[in-house]
Amino acid sequence: MLTLTINNSLSEMAALEPFTVQMGREFQLDQTLVFQLQLALDEAVSNIVNYAYGEATGMPVTITADVAAADDGFRELKLCLLDHGFAFNPLAEAPEADTTSDAEKRQIGGLGIFLIRQMMDKLEYERVGEQNVLTMIKKI
Numbered sequence: 001m002l003t004l005t006i007n008n009s010l011s012e013m014a015a016l017e018p019f020t021v022q023m024g025r026e027f028q029l030d031q032t033l034v035f036q037l038q039l040a041l042d043e044a045v046s047n048i049v050n051y052a053y054g055e056a057t058g059m060p061v062t063i064t065a066d067v068a069a070a071d072d073g074f075r076e077l078k079l080c081l082l083d084h085g086f087a088f089n090p091l092a093e094a095p096e097a098d099t100t101s102d103a104e105k106r107q108i109g110g111l112g113i114f115l116i117r118q119m120m121d122k123l124e125y126e127r128v129g130e131q132n133v134l135t136m137i138k139k140i
Contacts, residue, residue, distance in 0.1 A: 001064055001065065001066040002019070002022060002023060002026060002064065002065045003062065003064050003065075004062070004063045005060050005061070005062045005063075006045075006060070006061050006063075007059060007060065007061070008048065008049045008052065008057065008058070008059045008060075008061055009049065009058075010046070010049055010050075012049075013046065013049065016038065016041050016042060016045060016063075017038060019041075019063065019065075020037050020038040020041060021034065023037065023077075027065075027140070029077070029140060033138070033140065036119045036138075037077075037138070039115065039119065040079075040115070040116045040119050040120060040136060041063065041081075043113075043115055043116055044081055044112070044116060044134060044136070045061060045063070045081065046112070047112060048061050048081065048085065048132075049061065051085070051086075051088070052083045052085025052086060052088065052132065053083070053085045053086070054085075054086065059083070059084065059085065061081065061082070061083050062081070062082040062083075063079060063080070063081050063082075064079070064080045064082075065077065065078070065080075066078050067140070070139060072139075074139045074140065075139070076121075076137050076138065076139055076140070077137070077138045077139075078135060078136075078137050079135070079136040079138075080133060080134070080135050080136075081132075081134040081135075081136070082131055083131065083132050084130055084131050084132075087127050087132065088132060089127075090113050090134065091113070091123055091124075091125045116136065119138075120136045120137060120138050121137055121139050122135075122136075122137040123135070123136055124137075
């Protein structure tokens, strides 16, 4: 299992790239998948950094990555994002992205979750005590 903990600051998000590169090496992932994971993590973590803690700074965001055998014979990469911010289920509470109208007419919001849904095979959210846990699963 790999673990990365950063503070809720946009400047700390630079640590995500070496973390995804390390995942690629550790779990023997192809470059296309590493790129997808980087994008999914960037979207999810930026939402946590920007919204989970309000104005509070120096608050932790922890990401764990692990691979396990899946029931169908494949392997699954499981990314868990943990924060102690405001309770928020992005899978149920984030607005649906409008992908049909012209870009100039679209409302802001929801596109990050839309992209994550497109790249990952399964998303789960739960509130555990005072902690948000977003799990992103990709078959590999």
